[in-house]
Amino acid sequence: xxxxxxxxxxxxxxxxxxxxxxWKHVVMWAIGALLIYLAVKHDYEPSLLLPIGFGxxxxxxxxxxxxxxxxxxEGFLIVLYNAGIANELFPVLIFIAIGAMCxxxxxxxxxxxxxxxxxxxxxxxxxxxxxxxxxxxxEHAASIGIIGAADGPTTIYVASxxxxxxxxxxxxxAYSYMSLVPVIQPxxxxxxxxxxxxxIKMGFEGExxxxxTTKFLFPIMITVIAGxxxxxxxxxxxxxxxxxxxxxxxxxxxxxxxxxxELANLITLVLGITIGGTMSAERFxxxxxxxxxxxxxxxxxxxxxxxxxxxxxxxMFSSVKINPMIGACGISAFPMSGRVIAKMALKEDPTNxxxxxxxxxxxxGQVASVxxxxxxxxxxxxxxx
Amino acid sequence: xxSALSKAVTLMTVALPTMFAVIGVFIVATKALHAAFPxxxxxxxxxxxxx
Numbered sequence: 001x002x003x004x005x006x007x008x009x010x011x012x013x014x015x016x017x018x019x020x021x022x023w024k025h026v027v028m029w030a031i032g033a034l035l036i037y038l039a040v041k042h043d044y045e046p047s048l049l050l051p052i053g054f055g056x057x058x059x060x061x062x063x064x065x066x067x068x069x070x071x072x073x074e075g076f077l078i079v080l081y082n083a084g085i086a087n088e089l090f091p092v093l094i095f096i097a098i099g100a101m102c103x104x105x106x107x108x109x110x111x112x113x114x115x116x117x118x119x120x121x122x123x124x125x126x127x128x129x130x131x132x133x134x135x136x137x138x139e140h141a142a143s144i145g146i147i148g149a150a151d152g153p154t155t156i157y158v159a160s161x162x163x164x165x166x167x168x169x170x171x172x173x174a175y176s177y178m179s180l181v182p183v184i185q186p187x188x189x190x191x192x193x194x195x196x197x198x199x200i201k202m203g204f205e206g207e208x209x210x211x212x213t214t215k216f217l218f219p220i221m222i223t224v225i226a227g228x229x230x231x232x233x234x235x236x237x238x239x240x241x242x243x244x245x246x247x248x249x250x251x252x253x254x255x256x257x258x259x260x261x262e263l264a265n266l267i268t269l270v271l272g273i274t275i276g277g278t279m280s281a282e283r284f285x286x287x288x289x290x291x292x293x294x295x296x297x298x299x300x301x302x303x304x305x306x307x308x309x310x311x312x313x314x315x316m317f318s319s320v321k322i323n324p325m326i327g328a329c330g331i332s333a334f335p336m337s338g339r340v341i342a343k344m345a346l347k348e349d350p351t352n353x354x355x356x357x358x359x360x361x362x363x364x365g366q367v368a369s370v371x372x373x374x375x376x377x378x379x380x381x382x383x384x385x
Numbered sequence: 386x387x388s389a390l391s392k393a394v395t396l397m398t399v400a401l402p403t404m405f406a407v408i409g410v411f412i413v414a415t416k417a418l419h420a421a422f423p424x425x426x427x428x429x430x431x432x433x434x435x436x
Contacts, residue, residue: 111415118408125397132389141393211424221414229407371407375400383392 020062024281031284032056032276035172044179047265048152048272052172055276056284067277077277080270085160085167090271091153092239097264098153098366099243100256102334104218106360109207113326113361115310117368120330122306123148124372127299134291140166142380144292146373147174148299150181150365151332154373156275157236162380168278169289173296178333182340184297185328188304189344193324197312198348200323202357212250219244226371233374240370304328307361323354329361332369338362 001019005012012019035053039046055077058066068075074082084090107113128145136144143163146155147170155174159167177184189198219241226237246256283289307327315321325344329337342355 108415108419111412111419114408114411114415115405118404121404122401125393125401128396129390129393132393136389138389138392138396141389142396145393208419209424209426210419211422213422214418214424217418217422218415221418222411225410225414226407229403229410367411368404368408372400372404375403375407376396379396379400383395 016063017061022062022281024285025060025062027285028060028279028281029057031279032060035176035276038176038179045175047268048175049179051269051272052175052276052279055273056168056279057276058273059277059280067280075277077274080274081277084267084270085156085274086164088157088160088235090267090274091157091160092235093263093267094153094271095236095239095370096243096246097259097267099219099240099245100247100259101264102240102244102247102363102366104244104363104367105210105215106356107363107367108210108214108218110357110360113357114364114368115314116307116327116361117330117364118371119310119327120303120307120365121149121368121372123299123301123303123331124376126302126306127295130298131291131295134295136288136291139163139380139384142376143170144295145299146170146376147177147292147296148303149332149369149373150174150178150300150303150337151369151373152178154236154332154369156271158373158377158380161377165283166288166292168275168280168284169292171275172279173293176293177296177300178336181300181331181333181336184300185304185337185340186344188301189308189325189328189341192305192308193312195348197315197324198345199352200321201349201352202323202326202354204356212248215248216245216250219248222367226374230371230374230378232377233370236370236373236377237367240366300331303331307331323352323357326354326358326361329358330365330368331362332365334362334366335359337365 032053035049038044039049058064066075066077069078124145127148128141131141131144139162143159146158152174155170159170223238223241227234243259246252246259307330308324311322311324311327325341329341331337338358341358345352345354
């Protein structure tokens with residue numbers, strides 16, 4: 001073959017795709033195909049897993065122009081990466097969209113549900129410790145732990161700062177496990193609760209209706225408090241709450257709609273394919289990535305356990321009992337986690353409707369995950385010194 | 386690795402209580418905000434709204 005190429009140099013140009021092909025590329029195509037299959041066939045986070053899967057295929061075609069790093073000839077996925085992920089722009093824009101979609105009314109009516117959301121962030125820190133035990137550096141371990149926030153944009157934001165080389169696997173793990181909440185959470189909850197606990201009914205005593213003024217001021221208040229505690233989190237919490245302010249102001253419905261639809265769709269599209277573009281075989285087919293995928297599952301298990309056990313702890317000291325299952329909704333996978341837990345309660349007792357409580361905790365999970373992300377962002381550089 | 390482990394343990398021991406403290410402030414502030422701007426309750430209206 002080499003002789004042929006020496007004789008006919010143009011053959012090299014024509015056959016470079018074949019000549020550069022290795023088994024690793026084919027494995028990555030299979031992984032890309034698996035993500036696309038899960039998105040299309042099983043509806044697992046399709047708006048993200050489908051673009052990520054196809055991006056992975058694009059990144060693993062030998063000499064792919066989509067991921068070319070030749071100066072002046074950078075591939076479009078590299079251009080998108082530099083334009084939106086390396087500088088953390090896409091996760092921030094996604095947060096504006098999420099904020100515009102969020103209705104914090106259940107949380108404002110019963111703010112104590114935020115405690116469950118705080119407890120459900122336990123997985124972040126437990127997983128970070130676990131990651132150091134299997135050999136990851138502190139910065140990488142903390143970034144892996146953030147998978148436990150069950151919050152894709154926060155994961156991307158933290159990874160783009162402290163674990164750029166792990167961005168692809170971290171994002172895939174975060175989004176994959178978010179879509180697997182209906183599979184991961186129920187067995188953990190069942191293992192930690194008794195049947196009678198799962199049948200506890202919850203009322204709405206003392207929950208007042210929420211005024212529009214309160215809903216309008218809430219995002220501003222949260223931004224200022226979180227910003228003062230962890231200024232580094234202002235980009236995350238500020239964008240989330242800006243989106244919510246657009247929604248609740250009532251005077252910029254067009255902007256709120258644009259954030260919820262056009263902005264969300266456009267950024268999700270480019271975010272997914274750009275992340276897929278980082279999944280080159282050299283980076284992805286490693287033992288490290290296998291460990292990250294395993295630790296991601298651990299993070300979700302510990303999150304669920306943290307929320308449930310905290311609710312059980314509160315029940316020991318409270319006369320009004322809480323269904324401990326709602327503690328598991330404190331993760332940021334919204335509204336999937338809330339729905340899963342509400343369905344579980346109905347399965348145990350068809351007259352037990354805890355959906356409103358579950359969704360309230362789930363909305364609080366959006367805020368708590370960003371706060372946790374902000375604290376981790378602030379503490380990584382401080383502790384890494 | 387030991388150093389990384391101790392940093393991760395420190396991360397948990399600092400961040401987790403801090404987060405509960407911040408959430409505690411959120412709860413107090415949200416309750417105060419909710420109390421300061423109560424919704425006008427009308428007959429037959431279960432939730433919220435319009436000021």
